[in-house]
Every structure is written in structure tokens, then in C-alpha cells.
Amino acid sequence: MQWYLILKNTEKQPDKGTYSDWKPIVAEECFYQCVYCAIHESQFGGIVNYHIDHFRPKSLFAALINDLANLYYACPICNRFKSDDWPDEPSLDKVSYPEPCKVDYNTLFEFDDKYSLIGLFTASKYLIHRLYLNRAQLIFERRETAMRKKVGQLITEIQAMIGQLADADLKDAYATLSKIDSVKNNLIGLDEVRRKVRPYVTGDIKKS
Numbered sequence: 498m499q500w501y502l503i504l505k506n507t508e509k510q511p512d513k514g515t516y517s518d519w520k521p522i523v524a525e526e527c528f529y530q531c532v533y534c535a536i537h538e539s540q541f542g543g544i545v546n547y548h549i550d551h552f553r554p555k556s557l558f559a560a561l562i563n564d565l566a567n568l569y570y571a572c573p574i575c576n577r578f579k580s581d582d583w584p585d586e587p588s589l590d591k592v593s594y595p596e597p598c599k600v601d602y603n604t605l606f607e608f609d610d611k612y613s614l615i616g617l618f619t620a621s622k623y624l625i626h627r628l629y630l631n632r633a634q635l636i637f638e639r640r641e642t643a644m645r646k647k648v649g650q651l652i653t654e655i656q657a658m659i660g661q662l663a664d665a666d667l668k669d670a671y672a673t674l675s676k677i678d679s680v681k682n683n684l685i686g687l688d689e690v691r692r693k694v695r696p697y698v699t700g701d702i703k704k705s
């Protein structure tokens with residue numbers, strides 16, 4: 498899972514309709530995934546289940562209600578947690594929401610070895626807390642993505658190993674074999690983990 502910097506282009510502002518008519522445009526601009534947690538719409542039943550997020554909440558910024566530049570694609574969980582929350586104007590050093598068209602969200606976080614996000618700025622720490630970005634579903638998705646990447650790398654190494662076997666240089670080949678075993682065991686366990694994953698558990702969520 499990764500985030501994308503969203504390119505907002507004022508020329509795209511539709512000249513008819515209101516924001517609820519423009520969900521397909523917003524979805525395309527946002528790469529069909531939640532701008533906050535990066536979960537793809539395919540993991541959540543598609544566009545009908547996704548929401549249009551008013552980055553600056555419509556309850557506080559009535560003039561921006563139909564401004565395409567203020568609209569982002571969000572999963573129902575992040576959208577619900579964000580709601581009308583607007584602690585401050587965006588700034589990485591303040592409790593605030595970084596604007597997805599100005600800040601590449603990939604630069605806001607690091608992952609720990611359990612696939613949890615660690616916030617690198619005051620704003621990203623707040624995002625993790627307020628939108629609960631370490632919920633079970635997201636941790637599972639990150640783990641699965643990492644596993645897929647590892648499988649791809651291993652296939653490349655296996656291909657190299659086959660070459661080494663032909664050259665009778667077996668030391669590196671044995672090292673690759675032990676990695677294959679570890680990834681295989683991790684992958685076998687993954688389906689079992691998925692069945693136990695709920696998007697989040699209400700008691701886990703600490704509202705500020």
C-alpha cells in the first residue's frame with residue numbers, strides 16, 4: 498500500500514451539478530483509493546461504499562462545498578473518523594490534516610516491523626491517532642503487500658539461484674532456500690490471519 502500525491506487542476510472544476518455528482522471524477526483524481534489510509538476501493542466494495550471527503554469540512558467552510566479542489570476520495574472509516582474535525586490550518590508541525598494535493602503522504606510515516614505506521618511529524622501523529630491508521634485491517638493489508646513484494650524478490654533470487662546451480666556455486670543457493678522457507682510459512686499463515694481481521698474494534702478507538 499502506498500499513497501499518491503493528488504494533482505488538483507482548477508480547469509477540471511465541473512460547470513454543472515454539485516459535489517455528490519462528481520464522485521467518479523474525485524475517485525479518478527485520487528487513484529481510486531482513500532487519500533488518508535491508502536486502502537483501495539476494491540477492498541471496500543467499490544465506489545458506492547466510498548465517500549467524498551470535504552478536506553475543509555463543509556460545516557466550517559460553506560463556500561467550498563462544491564469546490565472540486567476541496568474534495569477527496571475517502572474510505573467510509575476514515576471519513577467517519579475525520580467528520581467535521583478541523584483543528585488548524587495544514588502544517589506538518591501542528592495538529593492538523595496535511596493537504597493531500599500539497600504533501601506526499603508517503604513522506605509522513607515510517608513502518609515498524611509489525612507494519613504499524615509511525616508518524617514523523619506532529620500532523621502525521623495526529624492522523625494516525627484521529628483516523629486510527631493502525632487499525633487491524635490496514636495492518637493486514639500492509640503485511641500482505643509486503644509479502645507480495647518479498648515473493649517477487651524471491652522469484653528473482655530463485656532465477657539467479659538456478660543460474661548458480663548450473664555454475665555449482667551452492668553457498669548462495671542454500672541462503673536463498675532458507676529465505677524461501679520463511680516467506681512460504683508466512684504466506685501460508687496469511688489466509689488464516691485474514692479470516693480473523695475485523696476492520697477495527699470499537700473499544701480500540703480512542704477519541705480525542
Ligand SMILES: [Zn+2]
Pocket residue numbers: 531532533534535536571572573574575576
Ligand atoms: Zn481510509
